[in-house]
């Protein structure tokens with residue numbers, strides 16, 4: 001199994017109970033000047049984390065600054081990842097230490113970017129999302145299990161829901177394959193296609 | 198079987214369909230810029246791959262360039278390095294670059310169409326969500342992430358699930374003072390910032406047909422702001438007239454041949470869309486936004502909605518959060534409010550037509566002394582055309598200063614930012630928190646509304662300056 005692969009993630013979660021979180025919030029444009037993929041985690045949600053952009057002045061009530069919340073799963077309000085196509089948003093979330101993002105609705109480009117970076121976007125119903133928020137806020141030590149092979153998300157000792165993912169993408173994530181590996185294996189077909197147009 | 202325009206173009210570009218998976222989609226044109234491409238080139242290098250079809254990729258520097266003194270080295274080290282990296286990568290991999298100092302440089306979605314690179318029937322991608330702009334020419338054009346930029350460089354293909362299709366029909370005559378930006382802000386306010394997620398949108402109807410190419414680009418540009426994968430408009434005589442004679446448009450017998458092909462690009466009369474929406478052009482007023490996503494817009498004479506009147510708890514909280522950030526109260530009128538800044542620019546509204554429109558409004562009038570105005574043309578060619586038509590004199594006489602081309606305060610990546618806490622009436626496309634600088638407060642509007650605000654210093658109804666009766 002490749003080190004990138006995802007299968008079963010069991011972890012506590014961080015509840016980001018905000019809707020329409022756009023990628024400008026996830027990683028503001030002024031931090032997009034790097035030319036590599038690493039290190040974006042420290043600027044994740046930068047302007048919500050710090051007052052006046054000052055690392056010594058954290059916003060105490062922002063979830064990432066609340067010690068009681070931690071884990072590999074980010075649970076967020078609906079329409080997560082809208083706005084700019086910047087893949088830096090997925091890099092920042094992954095780099096910070098999350099492997100899964102749960103919401104009732106993801107923006108299209110963000111979902112693709114997440115999948116391409118082995119960050120699993122899990123779409124749940126509005127009702128289940130509400131249950132997750134309530135459970136985590138009531139007990140931050142509550143664990144959630146996201147099981148990719150069985151396509152289920154389960155609250156420790158409680159409710160469970162199934163989620164959708166295409167067979168193709170599931171295979172990629174379970175085995176650590178990139179789309180680009182697949183496309184490169186199709187070069188002959190692509191060249192034949194070019195001749196046909 | 199009858200088909201939509203979207204389906205016709207999509208199917209023509211499918212190299213392979215994967216069962217319960219995405220399609221392998223062939224890409225005709227790929228635009229790149231300095232911010233979302235370096236990691237893609239680094240990926241190629243790591244894999245030891247060349248660019249598969251370098252002639253199908255075009256590069257420019259736009260997001261992170263200064264808009265003053267472009268002839269000098271970029272002051273900020275990280276920005277300079279990013280732009281240099283693009284130059285280096287393009288040279289190394291054989292990609293055409295319209296970088297700083299080149300007469301074709303400009304915002305990627307402005308230069309593609311004006312150079313005639315964007316052509317009907319194409320598939321076009323770029324690592325930028327406003328790639329939807331090119332859809333105005335009857336193309337499938339959409340934004341992608343950096344991994345997909347790498348895929349396109351390596352194989353000229355990406356893997357995409359086929360979206361659903363929606364048609365938005367706009368019928369009727371627009372009131373004076375109402376322009377294409379108002380149409381799209383109106384549509385987004387109706388459908389919400391996520392209402393078209395999962396869809397590709399075709400705009401149709403008599404109002405859309407009556408618009409110029411520039412105006413159509415403004416509409417397609419903002420498709421992403423309602424969550425749509427992209428937006429498109431079937432090409433017609435307006436499209437062909439715009440394209441004829443452009444630098445990279447087909448010429449001579451090639452043109453005639455292509456034209457015949459392009460004329461066939463439309464949805465069949467009985468094509469079925471997954472969703473249809475009808476908009477009456479007569480219902481549209483000059484629009485402004487009051488919140489922190491582009492769906493939070495209203496007519497200029499309306500009042501800010503009151504969160505306390507909303508039933509749904511999460512909607513109430515979301516609106517409260519937006520209004521707190523913006524410093525507005527439910528029930529308040531925005532018209533007449535004092536603002537400190539106006540930004541005219543971005544891939545939504547920085548084309549020559551936008552400048553002609555503004556010039557005709559400001560001619561003989563003076564800018565309000567207590568407002569900061571940033572005016573940024575979309576490209577070197579637009580900047581040159583402004584001078585050629587003498588519009589620059591009108592701007593100067595009215596007290597406006599025109600900067601050099603780039604994305605500028607649209608995303609506040611270079612030094613062009615709106616100061617914390619201040620308001621900016623902006624012709625750009627996003628009013629997200631901090632988009633124009635940390636704690637900046639953005640109010641989206643048309644170029645006419647922005648120019649009217651620059652003249653009066655207050656959020657203004659352009660119809661009062663034009664002496665037409667607000668409907």
Ligand code: SF4
Nearest residue numbers: 327543544604607608
């Ligand atoms: S002008 Fe703004 S929206 Fe357009 S490409 Fe540049 S940053 Fe993106």
